[in-house]
Amino acid sequence: MSATALVTMPARVKRGEAFEIRATIGHPMETGHRSDVDGRVLPQNIIRRFECKFEGNTVFSAELHAAIAANPYIAFFAAAEKSGTFSFEWAGDQSFLHRETKTITVE
Amino acid sequence: MNAQPLSALQSPNRRHALQNAAVLLLAITATPVLAQRASSEVTTAPKATRDAINRFTQNKPFEMGRVKLDVSELVENGHAVPVTVSVDAKVGEVDAIAIFTEENPQPDVAMFNIRQASKTQVSTRMRIAKSQRVWAMARMSDGRCFAQPVQVIVTLAACVEGI
Numbered sequence: 329m330s331a332t333a334l335v336t337m338p339a340r341v342k343r344g345e346a347f348e349i350r351a352t353i354g355h356p357m358e359t360g361h362r363s364d365v366d367g368r369v370l371p372q373n374i375i376r377r378f379e380c381k382f383e384g385n386t387v388f389s390a391e392l393h394a395a396i397a398a399n400p401y402i403a404f405f406a407a408a409e410k411s412g413t414f415s416f417e418w419a420g421d422q423s424f425l426h427r428e429t430k431t432i433t434v435e
Numbered sequence: 436m437n438a439q440p441l442s443a444l445q446s447p448n449r450r451h452a453l454q455n456a457a458v459l460l461l462a463i464t465a466t467p468v469l470a471q472r473a474s475s476e477v478t479t480a481p482k483a484t485r486d487a488i489n490r491f492t493q494n495k496p497f498e499m500g501r502v503k504l505d506v507s508e509l510v511e512n513g514h515a516v517p518v519t520v521s522v523d524a525k526v527g528e529v530d531a532i533a534i535f536t537e538e539n540p541q542p543d544v545a546m547f548n549i550r551q552a553s554k555t556q557v558s559t560r561m562r563i564a565k566s567q568r569v570w571a572m573a574r575m576s577d578g579r580c581f582a583q584p585v586q587v588i589v590t591l592a593a594c595v596e597g598i
Contacts, residue, residue, distance in 0.1 A: 361540050390545055395561050396559060398514070
């Protein structure tokens with residue numbers, strides 16, 4: 329399944345300095361509590377897990393439930409001691425899986 | 436031991452009884468006042484919310500304060516309400532942050548593992564089905580838990596509209 333994700337973070341940071349990472353992904357986060365015009369309940373389809381790693385080490389992870397709004401937005405803080413790559417992974421129902429990467433330069 | 440009659444204090448078991456009384460007194464006074472207040476606040480929450488909170492705190496009592504839930508108290512649209520949770524603690528002291536609701540179909544909203552993050556703060560956008568209390572919780576690396584409930588009034592609720 330393809331999705332559009334947007335990760336906003338600085339390209340260059342100072343060593344060890346905290347910076348914000350904002351991650352949004354296009355996803356309906358269907359709660360499983362709504363029905364369509366014919367009264368059929370729409371099956372639950374949500375992102376269950378989000379994880380951010382830096383060079384393979386987990387920096388931040390989240391467990392999401394149906395009460396997270398559509399197109400989940402998560403903002404958190406990270407820091408880096410050296411230049412490297414941040415990877416982001418969203419996983420959910422109906423084998424949903426999406427990955428993004430962002431490189432960062434430490435000055 | 437405490438159920439024994441007062442005469443027990445005069446019996447050969449007197450020392451024992453006094454020791455027990457002292458231990459009991461210590462246990463009562465050592466219980467943080469804030470934890471008592473937190474417990475009384477949570478008893479007014481629905482059972483599903485209490486269960487979800489207990490799962491997060493691993494059934495331990497928790498205290499009010501240190502965690503701050505930043506959310507608009509009057510929300511026009513419950514479909515996407517920006518929320519920020521921050522914890523008054525050093526980086527690495529906080530294991531996890533969680534958000535719970537009292538009146539949504541499910542009490543769980545999200546749980547964030549921030550042990551490796553570089554600031555004890557996280558933001559997201561959540562659904563609020565109707566006017567209710569929203570709980571922010573934090574679990575420290577030493578196992579202690581903190582909470583802050585916030586009453587949110589929603590004028591246009593989530594989950595009600597058709598498609």
